[in-house]
Amino acid sequence: MEGVRETAPKTDRCGGCAIRGVAICTSLTEGDRHALRAMGQPRHYGAGDTIFGEDERFGFLANVVSGVVKLSKTLPDGRQQIIGVEFAGDFLGRIYRDRTSFRAEAVTPVHLCCYPRARFEALVAATRGLEERLFRDALDELDSAREWMVLLGRQSAREKVARFLQMIARRNAGGCGPALGARFELPLSRADMADFLGLTVETVSRQMTRLKTEGLIRISNNRIIEVEDVGDLEAAAGGWAA
Amino acid sequence: MEGVRETAPKTDRCGGCAIRGVAICTSLTEGDRHALRAMGQPRHYGAGDTIFGEDERFGFLANVVSGVVKLSKTLPDGRQQIIGVEFAGDFLGRIYRDRTSFRAEAVTPVHLCCYPRARFEALVAATRGLEERLFRDALDELDSAREWMVLLGRQSAREKVARFLQMIARRNAGGCGPALGARFELPLSRADMADFLGLTVETVSRQMTRLKTEGLIRISNNRIIEVEDVGDLEAAAGGWAA
DNA sequence: GGCGCGGGTTGATCGAGATCAAGGCGATAT
DNA sequence: ATATCGCCTTGATCTCGATCAACCCGCGCC
Numbered sequence: 367m368e369g370v371r372e373t374a375p376k377t378d379r380c381g382g383c384a385i386r387g388v389a390i391c392t393s394l395t396e397g398d399r400h401a402l403r404a405m406g407q408p409r410h411y412g413a414g415d416t417i418f419g420e421d422e423r424f425g426f427l428a429n430v431v432s433g434v435v436k437l438s439k440t441l442p443d444g445r446q447q448i449i450g451v452e453f454a455g456d457f458l459g460r461i462y463r464d465r466t467s468f469r470a471e472a473v474t475p476v477h478l479c480c481y482p483r484a485r486f487e488a489l490v491a492a493t494r495g496l497e498e499r500l501f502r503d504a505l506d507e508l509d510s511a512r513e514w515m516v517l518l519g520r521q522s523a524r525e526k527v528a529r530f531l532q533m534i535a536r537r538n539a540g541g542c543g544p545a546l547g548a549r550f551e552l553p554l555s556r557a558d559m560a561d562f563l564g565l566t567v568e569t570v571s572r573q574m575t576r577l578k579t580e581g582l583i584r585i586s587n588n589r590i591i592e593v594e595d596v597g598d599l600e601a602a603a604g605g606w607a608a
Numbered sequence: 609m610e611g612v613r614e615t616a617p618k619t620d621r622c623g624g625c626a627i628r629g630v631a632i633c634t635s636l637t638e639g640d641r642h643a644l645r646a647m648g649q650p651r652h653y654g655a656g657d658t659i660f661g662e663d664e665r666f667g668f669l670a671n672v673v674s675g676v677v678k679l680s681k682t683l684p685d686g687r688q689q690i691i692g693v694e695f696a697g698d699f700l701g702r703i704y705r706d707r708t709s710f711r712a713e714a715v716t717p718v719h720l721c722c723y724p725r726a727r728f729e730a731l732v733a734a735t736r737g738l739e740e741r742l743f744r745d746a747l748d749e750l751d752s753a754r755e756w757m758v759l760l761g762r763q764s765a766r767e768k769v770a771r772f773l774q775m776i777a778r779r780n781a782g783g784c785g786p787a788l789g790a791r792f793e794l795p796l797s798r799a800d801m802a803d804f805l806g807l808t809v810e811t812v813s814r815q816m817t818r819l820k821t822e823g824l825i826r827i828s829n830n831r832i833i834e835v836e837d838v839g840d841l842e843a844a845a846g847g848w849a850a
Numbered sequence: 851g852g853c854g855c856g857g858g859t860t861g862a863t864c865g866a867g868a869t870c871a872a873g874g875c876g877a878t879a880t
Numbered sequence: 881a882t883a884t885c886g887c888c889t890t891g892a893t894c895t896c897g898a899t900c901a902a903c904c905c906g907c908g909c910c
Contacts, residue, residue, distance in 0.1 A: 439758045442847040447758040462744055467751055501743050502704055504750060509709055511753040516681045516689040518760035519806025523897065556858065564761025569897055571859055588858065605684040765867065798888065811867055813889055830875095830888065 398493045405486065406479040411472040417458070424466050426480040427459035433476030434553040438561065439468045448562040449511070451554070453537055457503055461487055473553055518564045521604055526563040527573040529603035531583065535593055548593040577602065640735045647728065648721040653714040659700070666708050668722040669701035675718030676795040680803065681710045690804040691753070693796070695779055699745055703729055715795055760806045763846055768805040769815040771845035773825065777835055790835045819844065 409428070411417060417435065418424045430452050437450040449468055452458060458470060464483060490496050517526055535548040554562065560570045577583045582599055584592040593599055600606060636644065651670070653659055659677065660666045672694050679692040691710055694700060700712060706725060723731075732738050759768055777790040796804065802812045819825045824841055826834040835841055842848060 439754065441758065441762060445762040447761045449754040449757050460747060462740065463747060468754065497739055497743065498704065501739065501746065504743065504746050505702060505705060508746060508750045508753060511750060511757065512681065512691040512710065515691050515753065515757055515760055516683065518757055519689045520683060520687040555856095566898060567858080568860085568899080572897090575859075797886095808868060809888080810869080810890085814867090817889075 401489055405481050409478045409480050411476040413474050415472045417470040418466050420469050422466055423464055425483050427486050428478040428480045430454055430456045431477040431479050434473040436471050436473050437468050446561050523565055523569050523573050525604045528599050532599050532603050552589045643731055647723050651720045651722050653718045655716050657714045659712040660708050662711050664708055665706055667725050669728050670720040670722045672696055672698045673719040673721050676715040678713050678715050679710050688803050765807055765811050765815050767846040770841050774841050774845050794831045
């Protein structure tokens with residue numbers, strides 16, 4: 367699990383909580399930033415802990431400071447689909463909704479910086495530009511949800527796995543310019559990958575070894591992935607630049 | 609195509625454009641409503657017309673006044689996935705983004721009430737509560753996108769078709785309380801249903817006749833559907849209340 | 851040491867849905 | 881009437897991914 371922390375984007379302090387550059391902090395004036403800093407409360411979860419369940423009250427909003435969180439929905443009969451994965455800097459919870467509609471679970475040890483809902487919403491109401499900031503983030507989430515719909519509905523198992531790896535590689539690349547290759551630690555188990563991609567564990571495993579034997583990736587310790595050429599991976603993913 | 613118009617929710621006038629109750633108009637003061645009304649420009653599209661393509665500039669935002677619009681994304685090799693369907697009253701386009709990330713196409717004849725982007729954004733900036741209104745709509749879209757991800761990733765063909773019918777039935781029910789049965793006209797062709805559900809035309813057709821022979825639905829004219837008991841359909845959809 | 855356990859891989863088989871192919875039906879045109 | 885076209889259905893067959901089953905490996909535990 368160490369590798370995940372290592373490859374996380376650089377952080378800067380924000381009232382005891384480290385917030386990545388893209389987090390909501392950055393678009394604020396110094397005064398507002400101070401107000402946000404003042405209300406942030408650190409919380410910690412171990413790998414596997416539930417942060418919140420489906421359809422329950424969630425009194426906080428939070429920035430993910432470190433670690434990886436998976437968001438999932440479950441059918442009545444237990445079938446599960448992961449609908450999103452959040453990394454350091456991502457925002458968890460939504461204003462205007464105090465009921466959750468999906469489960470959030472720590473995949474690695476997770477640090478959150480939590481803001482009590484009432485106080486946060488008051489700050490949003492009082493702060494010029496903060497609502498827009500959150501709105502834009504929601505639109506980004508909407509776009510990625512829709513891209514994932516294309517993957518789930520129309521792509522093959524090989525393409526799904528390749529595109530998943532590509533996504534992780536891109537996330538980990540952070541600000542650094544586009545490199546030819548990449549090396550990173552997978553934050554998710556094969557089972558979680560399967561739930562994200564709408565496949566079974568066995569199929570994910572087979573496609574991983576297939577990509578390996580094809581020479582597109584190298585695998586050590588089951589979780590450490592080296593990509594030879596990101597372009598090749600993109601081609602295997604069905605040609606997807608974004 | 610006539611039936612679609614018939615079953616569309618009731619409308620009220622808004623500067624030459626009819627807007628359903630849930631549309632943005634309702635949450636405004638009389639003055640703001642007037643401003644919105646003043647900038648609305650009617651536009652008309654025939655069935656099959658493209659309203660906007662993937663990744664192009666779109667200078668308007670719009671309310672769907674009547675008809676049905678499908679939103680889709682296409683893979684480089686041509687595979688298509690429908691990511692959403694909009695009915696009368698739904699809002700098309702987004703503030704803070706003048707580039708589209710998916711295609712919008714009229715499925716039936718469509719009337720839009722268009723607002724020029726610059727003027728609309730100015731109104732949003734000046735109008736208390738309008739941004740929140742749009743934000744909430746975006747969150748609803750995000751929720752339904754995520755529910756659809758579960759369907760695409762984890763449900764069988766039969767469940768997919770049943771849930772699609774259930775969704776259409778619910779949309780058409782509008783304000784009227786929950787009835788035992790339902791009767792409506794399908795707005796989409798079998799091919800479009802397939803693209804929405806991540807299936808092929810043949811599979812959709814087979815599952816439709818299967819639901820018919822099982823006595824869950826009745827089909828006339830290929831497009832007119834009668835549901836005996838919505839509860840049964842819900843059960844076939846994998847148990848989904850929402 | 852031996853043991854159990856969680857996570858991953860691999861093989862054999864099965865089956866749901868894709869693919870290929872043919873034909874029906876209603877609407878419009880000739 | 882006949883032809884054509886778009887949309888839908890139905891049948892035959894194939895294939896990809898699911899399912900069932902065995903096994904490996906690393907690790908903590910008794």
